[in-house]
Amino acid sequence: xxxxxxxxxxxxxxxxxxxxxxxxxxxxxxxxxxxxxxxxxxxxxxxxxxxxxxxxxxxxxxxxxxxxxxxxxxxxxxxxxxxxxxxxxxxxxxxxxxxxxxxxxxxxxxxxxxxxxxxxxxxxxxxxxxxxxxxxxxxxxxxxxxxxxxxxxxxxxxxxxxxxxxxxxxxxxxxxxxxxxxxxxxxxxxxxxxxxxxxxxxxxxxxxxxxxxxxxxxxxxxxxxxxxxxxxxxxxxxxxxxxxxxxxxxxxxxxxxxxxx
Numbered sequence: 001x002x003x004x005x006x007x008x009x010x011x012x013x014x015x016x017x018x019x020x021x022x023x024x025x026x027x028x029x030x031x032x033x034x035x036x037x038x039x040x041x042x043x044x045x046x047x048x049x050x051x052x053x054x055x056x057x058x059x060x061x062x063x064x065x066x067x068x069x070x071x072x073x074x075x076x077x078x079x080x081x082x083x084x085x086x087x088x089x090x091x092x093x094x095x096x097x098x099x100x101x102x103x104x105x106x107x108x109x110x111x112x113x114x115x116x117x118x119x120x121x122x123x124x125x126x127x128x129x130x131x132x133x134x135x136x137x138x139x140x141x142x143x144x145x146x147x148x149x150x151x152x153x154x155x156x157x158x159x160x161x162x163x164x165x166x167x168x169x170x171x172x173x174x175x176x177x178x179x180x181x182x183x184x185x186x187x188x189x190x191x192x193x194x195x196x197x198x199x200x201x202x203x204x205x206x207x208x209x210x211x212x213x214x215x216x217x218x219x220x221x222x223x224x225x226x227x228x229x230x231x232x233x234x235x236x237x238x239x240x241x242x243x244x245x246x247x248x249x250x251x252x253x254x255x256x257x258x259x260x261x
Contacts, residue, residue, distance in 0.1 A: 009182035010249045011209035011216065012189060019193065020255040036248055044244035051112040058243035063090030063128075065250040069185050072257045075144060080135065087131035094124035095157075096164045096172055103169035110236045185253070192256055216245075 017032050046054035064082070067089030075081040097104040098121040108116050139145040164172045186205065187197050193208075194201035220241050 009185045009189070010245055011213040012193070012205060013245075013249055013252050014212060015193060015208050016189065016252050016256060020252055020259060039248045040244045043247040044240060047111065047240035047243060052114055054240075054243065055108065055112055058239075058246060059093060060086075060090070061250050062243075062246055063093050065089065065246065065253065066092055066181055068254065068257065069181055069188070073188075074149070075139070077258060083131065084135045084139075087128050087135065091125065091128035091132055091157075092160060092176070094121055094128055095161060096169070096176070097121040098125045099161065099164040100169040100172065107169070107236070107239065111239065189253075189256070192260065 014029065014032050014036055017036060018027065022032070043054070046057070064086040067085030067087065068082070071081070071085055071088060075084065101118040101121055104121065105116050105118060108114065136145070136150060140147060140150055160176065163175060166172075167175065190197045190201050190205045194204055220238065
């Protein structure tokens with residue numbers, strides 16, 4: 001599932017790159033591809049040169065990206081809203097880590113050779129939840145978020161907590177990533193690129209994304225085969241690959257939301 005819809009939701013980044021950053025400048029597909037790959041390879045190399053820094057950046061960027069995708073439809077692009085995006089998304093991630101501490105620490109240690117104290121997940125969750133708990137009532141009072149919407153979102157957090165406690169780290173992340181991030185993100189991208197979401201526009205999106213998606217799968221498999229026999233596990237390589245794509249994808253999607261303001 002993570003390899004299907006999860007990777008697919010970032011497979012139209014080249015087309016989005018053309019619409020967001022080069023709308024007024026004519027660029028070829030190969031120019032955009034070279035720029036995109038340069039960013040991805042630079043980010044990917046961080047996981048093997050300064051892995052701890054790369055991981056911290058990956059968690060921070062991913063948290064903001066998850067929160068932005070979830071809340072941008074309801075809120076604007078002010079600095080306070082962006083802080084709220086980050087607090088919400090990081091809260092989701094630290095909730096996942098806190099409820100799966102052993103598996104999380106194993107993956108982090110494989111990636112960075114650093115043993116994370118399990119209490120750090122609790123601290124991260126408390127800080128993120130604290131910002132969220134302070135800003136949300138302000139938004140309700142300012143009528144930026146309705147009380148029914150707030151109750152719905154709080155209930156959803158309870159659902160996430162049950163899911164994260166019940167499932168393994170990989171399965172919990174996969175289910176959240178597919179159903180609460182990737183699918184909504186694809187809908188937003190389709191609407192941005194083609195004006196509306198219908199059968200025809202979804203087909204256009206898939207036709208544009210399929211080749212990049214296939215190339216990503218092949219590239220991941222080839223790289224894993226080249227690294228096979230070394231000290232890196234498939235999970236380590238996969239999260240490094242996911243992190244590298246996330247950096248570029250987050251910048252492109254943020255630009256897309258800026259242009260929709």
